[in-house]
Structure formats: structure tokens, C-alpha cells
Amino acid sequence: QVQLVESGGGLVQAGGSLRLSCAASGGTFSRYRMGWFRQAPGKEREFAAAISWGGGSTFLADSVKGRSTISRDNAKNTVYLQMNSLKPEDTAIYYCAAGRSGRYYDPGTYDYWGQGTQVTVSS
Secondary structure (H helix, E strand, O other), rough: EEEEEEEEEEEEEOOOEEEEEEEEOOOOHOOEEEEEEEEEOOOOOEEEEEEOOOOEEEEOOOOOOOOOOHHHEEEOEEEEEOOOOOHHHHEEEEEEEEHEOOOOOOHHHOEOOOOEEEEEEEE
């Protein structure tokens, strides 16, 4: 059983930056593909970013591409999402997730989820 705890969310002005962190425990972190998803009020959860178990492959949704970077530190059992040039439409709860296989953009392929961290971008 893997436990995931996100942190780093908050209120930021448009154009600002945030770095979200997700700390994992209770499992072998390096065996999991890690993803970030987000859910805005009244909308479905959507894919934001994913990174392979070793960090060699990363995937970003078009909505965050060019403004965000996903990375991981397997020695620290932590995955990060660096978000720059934030926009009001980035406002959402951001969740990290751990999965073994399947389509990286599909939330159904992830086995474990954190509780989420709120990101609010003011205009």
C-alpha cells in the first residue's frame, strides 16, 4: 500500500510559479509511474503530467506544456510538478497518483492517489 501526500499548493497571482511536491511512503517508489492530475470545480479530473519510474520519460498535457516540468527524486521518494506562468484557468485541486502500467493519461490506470492540494491563481 502506497501513501501519497501532496504539498506546495496555495494562492498565487497570474504569472507566478508554484512547485508541487508529492511524498510517497509504504511502497517501492521507484517501481511506479507517477502522475499529476487536476480537477477544477464542476469539471472532471484531467491529466496534467506523468513521469516514468526512472524519470527518463515525461509527458505533459497540452494545457501545461511549455510552462510546467515534472521530475522525481527516487532517493527521496518524491515527485515534483514545477508550474510557471500560472493562469487563472490553472486553478484546481492537484492530485498525484502512482501506477504500474497502462495509458499514462488515464486516471483509471493509477492505483494510489493523494488527497490533493489546492492551487488558486488570481487574475
